[in-house]
Amino acid sequence: MTTDIALGLTDKLEAARTASIALAQASTAQRDAGLEAIAAAVESSAGDILPANELDLANGRENGLSTGLIDRLTLNEARLAGLAKAVREIIALPDPVGDVVRGSTLPNGLQLTQVRVPFGVIGAIYEARPNVTIDIASLALKSGNASVLRGGSAAENTNRVLVRIIQDALESVGLPRDAVQTIDEFGREGATQLMAARGYVDVLIPRGSQNLIDTVVRESKVPVIETGAGVVHVYLDESAETQMAVDIVVNAKVQRPSVCNAAETLLVHRAAADRLVPPVLAALAAENVQLHADERARELHVDAVPVTEDDYTIEHMALEMNVRVVDDLDEAIAHIRRYSTKHTEAIVTNDYAQAERFLAEVDAAVVMVNASTRFTDGGEFGFGAEVGISTQKLHARGPMGLRELTSTKWIVRGTGQIRG
């Protein structure tokens, strides 16, 4: 147990722990009933939610929140319907709790089974996006976990109403209301203390900007699942088909440039540069992508600014892309090793040996041949819900589904065995 946690917060954490015990014993049907009650309440409570949201929006505008942040903070009837739909999609997913991971019978007759169990209490620290409140609470509930939420203070009024609605919904189906809690009232200090609450909180998930994630990773004493940035590369090998190269690079960059699985840097094999650089860069330019290219690429496509060392290190999160011509696969892998955040890396090639080398030697959560990096996504992978994409190597790596919100427990059944 840790110290220096405010008394009121300790009470909430203890209550969450107690609720988590009941939740872990609740059946899938009971937890799904809780989720359905939440979905129904979100749909029917616009009269409570939207005025609270309007208050946050008014404060936000007064405090000069950017248009983008105001948009993320905004709820309306259509978005509430979307949230309810998302909760129902979570209901439809298989419950990971109780799955048998492996088992054996030992020579002495002991029967071993490793089964999935909920973590217990999941903490979440995120920014002013009220949808994340519903999202994390629902994912936690589906996987049998209690959740303690610290949302951005700019969404405090909205979150307070949302959590109350969730708690009422839980209570209405006989589940403990303390299973979902907000600690927004403790402000910034609450987030700090949540990170110190080892023994109370089993795992902490930061969601939001890289800055927020870095802070949580650096400060937290509670184990963290890190969902990190993506400095994602696409490498066009000598044997890449031209049209496939164009399609994949444009899709990886343009389809949704503001997300972590969008590509930032294009690497092209020198021997195919004459063939590939002009059409690929022309296609990108036609989609209004601003190009930062090295000297060799600019010889083949003049409408690009010189790429800098800094460009290679950042997530543009915009219609900007770096382009570099490399001597061979080794140089491509070396570049990726240097700049990759180990999220997603792709090669476009028709050479079997080059493909296998890329898959084996590139160290990333997801490595791809001949596919758009935009496929690194829980939904696309068939996991249903979007918990996030882990860029750490411990516990979860890559798109995280409900399974990644569980731990395991060994069950040993004996008939009186003792150790000799």
Add this chain to the structure above:
Amino acid sequence: MTTDIALGLTDKLEAARTASIALAQASTAQRDAGLEAIAAAVESSAGDILPANELDLANGRENGLSTGLIDRLTLNEARLAGLAKAVREIIALPDPVGDVVRGSTLPNGLQLTQVRVPFGVIGAIYEARPNVTIDIASLALKSGNASVLRGGSAAENTNRVLVRIIQDALESVGLPRDAVQTIDEFGREGATQLMAARGYVDVLIPRGSQNLIDTVVRESKVPVIETGAGVVHVYLDESAETQMAVDIVVNAKVQRPSVCNAAETLLVHRAAADRLVPPVLAALAAENVQLHADERARELHVDAVPVTEDDYTIEHMALEMNVRVVDDLDEAIAHIRRYSTKHTEAIVTNDYAQAERFLAEVDAAVVMVNASTRFTDGGEFGFGAEVGISTQKLHARGPMGLRELTSTKWIVRGTGQIRG
């Protein structure tokens, strides 16, 4: 990447990272050859190792190291042979690297496979036990990982020779010598910096006292796998068979009291106390176990001191045991919930419903029915090597085998798919 790491240490960490890349691509046969070279070198290098060890022992005696610590620090021909044997046992284990965890083909034809890959660089911080140097280096090598070792300064001379011998052995079979490194020369500061080396070190394993583990868990910015203390309980249910109860409790307490899976507290159902307490406590007393008992138990066995609140919270690590009579399973579970370190918990019962409730409701890495808690062990579970027993819920829980020293990577094979 992190800052504030001494230049020489950064060099070592960079070299370990580079070596880890080669190691991850090495075949099982190559890594096994490295292990065999290490085993052979440990056997044939007594002339180098024992004088260095003698130097550490002399320093230790001068610094007043306890007999126990001196014993743990001591190497001799027999212990070297034991170490070589342990390395060969690791060779015999299956290689987890490359195992396919799961996979699927998506509706769009993308083929997904999740495969086991090494973490990369494993850091270890441990106390003055030279066997741990061989142990961790070998487990890391088998699982395709480089290792950076910070042993206790009291074993510095021994470790320096051991690591040199390991490095020479690696080189002799064409593996990178930097794959195993000691940072002992950086002293206490080296340990601190290893804990800050996020981006260089993928996972940090503390091995040793609870104090050491707590420090690493508290300070480390690198993800930690925690192997924690065991405040382990055995609960004798109303229906427990008397002889089975005696055998399991005595084995759980007496067979090796200094380890984490030894039992600390005995809980007995009130309705069976008259039948069970006298023979079980007499059997414990016959094995020289000092008993700390509550009032109800002392009425049935006078030769016990009153148990205190403190007794319930500590790992005795000795022939001492707490005894408490409880009203029912609920009270037993409540006691366990309050004092357990979530390592191993056991019930002795012949009542099916009580057994199932105990297994479901007690939250621990290992829960048992009718078996000695001493079975919580990687070797006993059939994992072969003893990495430790994790008491955390993230990544690994319970006995850890080689599998727990790996991460995973998603491989996606496409034919030009893009996201719509």
